[in-house]
Amino acid sequence: MLGWKSRRAQQETGGREPGPRTVADTGEADALRDELAALKQELEFVNERYGLMIKASDIGLWDMSVVAGDPVNAGNEFWWSDHLRKMLGFTDERDFPNVLDSWASRLHPDEKDSVLGAFAAHLNDRTGRIPYDIEYRLKRKTGEYRWYRASGTTRRDGAGVPLRVAGALLDIDTQKTLMSAALGFVDRLGDSANELAEVSNRMSDTTQTAVSVTETAVSAIEKLGESSLEIGKVVQFITTIADQTNLLALNATIEAARAGDSGRGFAVVANEVKELASETSRATDDIGHKVDVIKEDTTRAVSAIQEIKQIVTLIDSFQTTIASVADHQREAAQDGRALRAIGD
Structure with missing residues (x-):
């Protein structure tokens, strides 16, 4: 009589006795389960590390499959990373769907054609030599435009037909703002250099004129001093x-007094001559005093003009320094414009 376990086994196997289960079969299954669990754990670790790295790098990722090598095929599937959505102020796929228009519709009007053209040129280049690396503005959810840098790489088949393209988006608005401010400063620096050069030239002309005038004034005052000496003599x-x-x-x-009445007329004339001589003496004394004052003023004027001449010479040296500074500023402005040309 069969035991109930044997009858149960026969029922499950259609009346046939089941084959014996070997230890080897059981061990292989356990090993597969362990390997699968290890792979799952490793995958979770890689995904976690990948997510953390993306957040730390502050880069938004995107991906597109290319149907029949056609960049604008309606069947092309897009994927925008959550971090890319957050960079633009969106939350999830509901307000920023995985379609091309989510991105394309937010391109700045001034750059939309060039950006789409660069993307198409990269995909359509069967040689893979045309890169996709471009800077442009995107409108965030708030309505403001910010600068971003996009880059991408494409996987192609043997004939160069694009199969899949993936890339990254980086927020460069702060760098762009700083660069714009720096270039604005460079422009102002160049303008300032030109103004300094103009001022320097005017100062040079003025100082040369001032030197000439002071030399003429010194000469005139020295002659006045010489004339004063002659007047004094x-x-x-x-x-x-x-x-x-x-x-x-x-x-x-x-x-006349000795001559008595006969010398009276002569006495009158002599008295008038005496008064005239006294007046002449007083006048010459007054003139002499004024000449002395002129001499002192002349000496002080000559000294003052010599000081002015020294100041003019100092100003001339300042003008030379200003001209040198203007040259350096002009060179710096030219270097800045050269950097701008490279950046453009």
């Missing part, structure tokens, strides 16, 4: 004559 000569005239008039008065 003349005044001294007139004073001497006046003194002698006064002495002669005094002698004539004395002689």
Whole structure:
């Protein structure tokens, strides 16, 4: 009589006795299960590491499959990473679907044609030599435009037909803003250099004129000083004559007094000559005093003009320094414009 386990086994096998289950079969299944679990764990680890790296790098990823090598085929499937959506201010696939228009419709009007053209040129290049690396503006969910840099690489078949393209999007708005400010500063620096050069040239002309004027003034004042000396000599000569005239008039008065009535008329004339000599002496004294004042003023004026000449010379050296600074600024501006040309 068969036991109930044997009858159960016969029922399950259609009345046939089941073959014996070997230890080897059981061990292989367990090993496969362990290997599968290890692979699953490794996959989870890789996915986690990949996600963390993407967040840390602040890069938005995208992917597109190309049907029949046609970049604009309606069957092309797009995938936008969650981080790319967040970069643009969106939350999930509902407000930023996995379709081309989600991205294309947000391109800045000034750059849309060039960006789409660059993307198509890259995909249609069977040699794979045309890169896709371009900077452009995208409109975020808030409506503001920001600068981004997009790059991509394409997998192709043996004939160069595109099969799949994947790439990354990087926010470069801060760098662009800083670069724009720097280039604006370079432009202002160039303008400032030109203005400095113009000021320097005007200063050079002015200082040269000032030097010429001061030299002329010094010469004129020196001649005035020489004339003052000559006037002083003349005044001294007139004073001497006046003194002698006064002495002669005094002698004539004395002689007229001795002559009595006959010398009265001569005495009147002698007295008038004496008064004239006295007035002449007073006038020459006054002139002599004024000439002395002129001499002192002339000396001070010459000294002041010499100081002005020194200041003009100092200004001329400043002008040379300004011209040098202007040249350096002009060179810096030219270097900045060269960097802009390279960036463009």
